[in-house]
């Protein structure tokens with residue numbers, strides 16, 4: 001196994017690095033960051049910027065940046081250059097039968113993903129979040145800490161479900177939606193925008 005490059009050494013990058021350390025399978029773990037605050041983070045060196053050129057075919061890369069459009073842009077650049085994208089799953093996450101998980105996705109500690117769910121690429125399923133049976137989570141979506149997605153829900157591409165939000169079963173949330181922390185979604189969401197509250201309503 002080669003090295004793992006984690007792009008972004010923010011708080012999210014640290015959590016991703018922690019999963020990689022626990023997997024104990026990489027020869028070396030390195031950060032890449034365009035604006036690093038120092039030359040190392042958590043004792044892991046920052047090797048260079050996101051355009052670092054010495055990534056080899058046996059190495060893997062994961063983009064650990066919260067902003068979905070930056071995450072998508074960088075992941076697509078690495079894919080187009082033929083680099084291998086890592087998928088990182090914390091050993092204390094629970095992954096059900098027949099769950100599909102895309103490249104570049106990170107699944108944090110305490111997350112539960114139930115059977116037949118499909119998780120896209122470049123997705124974040126954050127600490128303690130749950131994704132229930134038959135859910136479809138679009139590419140570059142983010143299910144924040146402690147959010148709960150009930151069964152047979154579709155979450156669109158680049159949609160961000162805020163911390164502790166709840167989505168009722170059998171709903172569809174379109175692409176590019178922000179659901180505020182603590183919101184409860186009880187109806188389909190068909191227009192991009194920001195939704196907050198109980199029940200969730202559009203604010204912009």
Ligand SMILES: CC(C)(COP(=O)(O)OP(=O)(O)OC[C@H]1O[C@@H](n2cnc3c(N)ncnc32)[C@H](O)[C@@H]1OP(=O)(O)O)[C@@H](O)C(=O)NCCC(=O)NCCS
Pocket residue numbers: 126144145161162163164178179180181182183194195196197203
């Ligand atoms: C929804 C959110 C994106 C809005 O942020 P914003 O665009 O900066 O909006 P503002 O803070 O200007 O708030 C706009 C209005 O919405 C209200 N509001 C904002 N977030 C809210 C929330 N989660 N629930 C209820 N009301 C909320 C504000 O009180 C404000 O109301 P007012 O106009 O009556 O004063 C943000 O508040 C939020 O919830 N982010 C989620 C963060 C998160 O989950 N992080 C997890 C990381 S793992």
